[in-house]
Amino acid sequence: MASNKEIVFITGGNTGLGYEVVKALYKSPRPYEIILGCRTVSKGEEAIATLQKEIPESASTLSVQQADLESDASLEQAVAAISTNHGGRLDVLINNGGASFDNDIAPHGRGCRAPRLLFVTSGTATLAETEIFDTPMGQRLNASPPAGWPKGSAGPGTMAVTGYRSAKTGLNMVMREWARILRNDGVKVWAVSPGFLATGLGGVGADRLKAAGALDPSVGGETVREVVEGKRDGEVGKVVRRDMVQPW
Template structure:
């Protein structure tokens, strides 16, 4: 497969919200990219592409939809097969797809099915996608994996009293702690690939309902931390949970 195509970037959950903003930031970077808009619903993925194309600023960048549902092993396999056939490699994987709660239960639940539902997307699906993508990532010159996370998953911060949603956010917090642990693990066990857990902060999207819409930051501002990881501006904090906000940047303890 030709290596002359710009770096191939797969962004899951990219048809709306933060994922869409991440795609927009990549499409307006000074660097060209082959941007794949991952979406569970194929039509919504195509709609997102149609909105992004007129605003992209690099003539060499391309934007295409790809159907992927991280809660489905078959969908993950199919998407990666398509990427392998069409591009032969994957340079950057942005694991953005996630949910704040079980369907119809945005806030905490204590039932096994509801906990399984949130872990299915935020943990099991993310782990399966990332590990299944390792062969394609290793065909890239500088493979990178950026996992969108939350400081609500920092056990250190929670232990010190950082529980902004209180008990009602427990299963989201636990799911992010689990995927954070995997980022820390991968960064030690797969040193030929660079990993980051990127915390965008509270973002003004539909993700957390009215609360995030009213109190969150601009999605494009939040998305830029992902671009910085991809473009070499976070090389000193590889394998860590990073953040950027209000002109400042730093790391959160696991």
């Protein structure tokens, strides 16, 4: 059923940064239909219940859509369900879970007031900052480990984030390509670099990450909301951080 509210679908919306994005949008005075994409529907329902207790009044509505990013069939079903339930319309797609719907994006742009496509990237993916060594973060990420093999999985200069950094660097080009492909369709595209946040990413624990300087995940949620609500429209096609455009 078509709605006058902007329809937002976010993958991985039940936990971590995804949950904080949902929370930031849900407490906004601007009305949204927020669809939490998650692998397990019950976890999405639990997240909604928690959010509604924390924020008992909202202009927005919440729902859950099963979306397993490791299953093509699950994603196809999610696309079909959103198309059926929302009149073929999707105003904002936030690829927080790390996957793109590629060619399935286009059919959901019909009737949108200001369609937006967001990818969640990382500050570790900027090539320009791979030569920074004079900060604690630069030391952890960019220092070279001692000679010998294996390199280990802890301490400065290890290979612990090599795959992650490489994947997010590639994601930045995915964003640039979609910005190019969808430019004449009026779809605004960004990658959002939310910062070093104390989420469940990497499984090391929020307390340990905070001790290393990580910020509360709500900071990333607010940054994504700024993009959704048009405050970063002058930076379309860029990787945006909380307070700047991230260098390439």
